[in-house]
Amino acid sequence: MRAAHSASLFAVVAALGSVPARSDAARPPAGASSCTGCHAAGAAMGALDGRTEAEIADALAAFRSGARPATIMNRIATGFDERESRAVAAWFAARGAR
């Protein structure tokens, strides 16, 4: 989640004017921004914000292994390995806490 950013390559464009510096916490880990296409407060697929990291990561692991029945999450969770799932889970957990 905390990849190093090589700023030098992009210094030229930065000179055009820059957006306020954002912390790494604001950047969703790969894949997380797609989850909210379905998951939201009030939706049949409930919001992920505010669930604990363990809750989300365990659910994803169970969907991935097939242990937990699903209409669609089995097909989505298999697109993320253990580490990637945990990063996504941690991000939603942190977002809810803010």
Add this chain to the structure above:
Amino acid sequence: MGGAADRAPGATRRSVLGGAAASVLARPALGGARPRVVVVGGGFGGATAARELARGGADVTLVEASEAYVSCPFSNAVIAGLRGIDAQVLGYDALGRAGLRLVRGTASGVDPAARRVDLGDGTALPYDRLVLSPGIDLRFDVLPGYDADAVTAMPHAWRAGEQTVLLARQLAAMPEGGTVVLSAPANPYRCPPGPYERASLIAHFLKTRKPRAKLILLDAKDSFSKQKLFEPAWAALYPDVLEYVPLASGGQVAAVDPAAMIVRTDFADYKADVACIIPPQRAGRIAARAGCADRSGWCPIDPVTFESRLVPGIHVIGDAAIAGAMPKSAFSANAQGKVCAQAVLDLLDGREPESPRLINTCYSLVAPGYGISVAGVFRPTDGLLADVPGAGGISPPDAPAAVRAREAAYAESWYRTITGAVFG
């Protein structure tokens, strides 16, 4: 409905619909001018990108010609009389309050060297980065007889709105025992499962409302999205109503005669009471004008940033982009809008964008309460967006009715969520 600004009669100047962006931004720049990002096209892709860019602190101008967006997902239910068109109409009021400038107008050209978008009325919009989300252009130059005037007799209804309502009316007015002809184009085109959902719901309409009527589905290809789910469902639900004619059986439409209501293949003439022709497509016009479309008519992009492979500084998202294995769908456009906005903010920030992962899901209704889906997870691989191996796929072919009902309910929930997030 839509933005509030009245346009003075005969006025040629653009109307600025949104509030002054700078004063309402949550996170104003700490120093220096904020980078300017122009977004062209206020559909699922462009509206998403504009919102996310504004949230990230950019000075965003969204250019959109229409007063309100009429969305395609679920518009097949309108055609089949199961839903009102009002449920498809999404205004721009909320976007106008999202800390961005909303300009009603049509982008007529782009000068990539000067980094400027020109509107038809002479307005020039300078940008540091440009995001094009122009959707599709229907091609009226490839299918003999199907020109822009033919769409009244033979609606395409492939951009939701008047065309959707027209096709619904024609179906409702059709005599009992009539024939509907529906044609699906070759790949690629907007919403791969769309023609088959449309066929399903029209068949449902005929079965329940028009005794002895028939639907002939002519296809310019032999295989299609969710085929393993659609075909058994058709056999079970609509055996006497829906006839599918694939390419191999002569399904490719060679010409149409709108005056005589004839759809012609190389093998037969089909006389229709109602004909819906879904023509071949290409990226929305401005993409080609900006130099972003290749000979296929679509736009090659970098899969990490969605930056055009042909014109630096311009990003292309949604239906117009060649997104590898990712289908042209509202879900894809929304997911791409978020990823592209993040990449644009990173580039403007002088940071290297991270390799993204994107999800797509297309729900389709085979009948009311009978939902199916295809899902995929995608990541950049060898310069294209490719399926993550082992992920994605279609609903199980042998699922019980209760699962189909759950998917139908999830489909509705998805629609409410995505439209709320983008336009609400």
